[in-house]
Amino acid sequence: MKLKFTALALAGATMLTANAQTEQSSSEIAAHRQAFTNERGANYFLSLGGGVGAMFLKDNNTPSLFDRLSFNAAIAVGKWHSPYYANRLKIVGGEALTYQSFAGTQVRNENYFLGAHYDFMFDVVNYFAPYKENRFFHLIPYLGAGYEYKFHNKISKINDAHTLTANAGLQLTFRLARRVNLFLEGEATYNGLNLHNYDANGFTNAFRISTLAGLSFNIGRQGFSVVEPLDQAYIDDLQSQINALRAENAELAKRPEHCPDAEAVAPVQQGNDRFVADKSILFAQGQATVSKDQLITVFDAAEFVKNGEGEVIVTGYTAKNESRFKGLAEKRARAVAKILTEQYGVASDKITVEWKEAGEAPYSSNQGWNRVVIIRSK
Template sequence: MNLKYTLLVLAGISSLAAQAQTSQSTTTEAPAHRVAFAHASGSNHFISLAGGTGAMFLEGNNKPKFTDRLSWTAALSVGKWHTPYYATRLKFVGGETYTYNNLTGIRNDNYFAGGHYDFMLDVVNYFSAYNPDRLFHVLPYVGVGYEYKFGHTDKALPRTHAATANGGIQVSFHVAPRVNIFAEAEATYGFNIRKAYTPAYSNAFRVSAVAGLAFNIGKQGFTAVEPLDQAYIDGLQSQLNALRAENAELAKRPANCPDVVATPVATNDRFVADKSILFTQGKAVVSKDQLITVFDAAEFVKKGEGEVIITGYVAKNESRFKGLAEKRAKAVATLLTEKYGVAADKITVEWKEAGEAPYSAAQRGWDRVVIIRSK
């Protein structure tokens, strides 16, 4: 039986180690770029609509007044936030442009449609602690894409296809849980890949300014991942080594023991070792892999072998979670009474502050624990 429980504990420790590597907390004071974040699959998408104006530059386009070069432009974007500070989007653009002949000054009106893939960096979120309700954001971005120009008033000009490179900056204001108001300025340069304007026209460089609304769709939000510290890993390893050594000693026992006269065992000695129930960072829920320990303690009490004291602890880096040690101790007590049928008068519940660690500094990761002791 001891060998069985030892193996179960080994499996539990391995499972807990895997869980602890992704233990999460929704609060962190560090700048977002120094924190690892996790989010639900398919979450943090957005869609935006914008409209504004644009103008062509270079060569003949620079000769007329700037106001005479302005034309309308519109954009529809679909994107996703991969972290609180990094997003990508697919932006569909369209509108009208005016290009001027460098020799004659004649204006050609044409339409354009295209799309580009942008990489966006929220510099405010990058250098600040994660806050999903932050009001103000600044997002520089760059992208690549494709553009098609058609509908020329100068019928001699062909329809053109161009690869584009673009860059810009967006200023955004978070005005509601799922709504942002934004304005952005963008410059786009086109490289003809099929047909081209006559040399008299420069139709490559366009600057635009738009404003609009962005809507967050689906599930939103990120959680900060707190990875295991090295001391916790070392503590786990030392416990595993101790259990392996115990198994090695058990393996040396003979298959059949000689007949001996049974000696009554004192009640106070029956519950030989403290029972430790480990918890993930900031949590007070007993995980499934720890239930075998709670069951073992329940069997001890139900067989009339004594009473138990349940003591809850927290690690020093969990001091921000108020009452966590108490919640952990009461969670274990509730399991004993409600799940395993232990009488409440057989249980004493207590809890300790963060400074009253049950383990040494080398094993401080084990301080996220409830310990069951026999009276």
């Protein structure tokens, strides 16, 4: 029976370690040092924005900036694959004003453009800071590549053009609500990589700088969960304990099943001299809530007491790295005692509740085992 209880405790410890997210990992560690879940269909966004743009290079630099400004608009859909990395497809359109100096005067061409580019976005704040879903401000540089179509020129001698584009930009995002963000974005686009021979008739239409402002809407499930890997030292410690149990079991198997010299078997004593083997209820880091997979251990202890076989002592412990959680050992012990009385009907006068300091932890080989409440016979 003792081997069975020990194996159950080992299984419970493994489950708790694999599933628990510690307070330290969620509030003190930079996001790029952690692993996050990437759920399909989660963390999508849709952006709508409008602003102005201006053409640069050669004769476009001669007129004042205000004379070169024209309206631009954009719509984008994307997905955050982690708190600091995203992709988006952005469709842009608007008017471009280009200039050529001719006989001491400035001749202006007006044309429209429509394009799309695929961007790679990097959230600087979320990369270096601990992850927070409700963070107010984000600084997001990005790079992209795509296609653009220039058409409807005011000067008829200029043909329509199909070009490849390269772009870079910086976005500032401000959280307004859980699903709504305000963004400000500046972008530089090189769109002079023509796909066929293109005669611009002396006008330069290859480099645009634009600014946008708008709203971004979070779509579907939002947020990331930290994936806490198992500590290798902890795994090695568990494996060594399992090996020790196997060796002990093999040694016990060598003993004879019956005692040949015994003529009679002593009767089993009934009453309060019976005892319950130590039962361990394990807890997550910094937590005092008994998880469902540990309830079977509490139930076994309750059955021992309810069958009139004695009283129990419930002792709470904490690991050394939980010293910042004041009163945690007491909370754990009382949580187990509460389940014994309220859920399993054990009389309170049959339970003694006590707790120990971190320096009095029962196990020295691994801190994970000291996040525990132990139930013993009184």
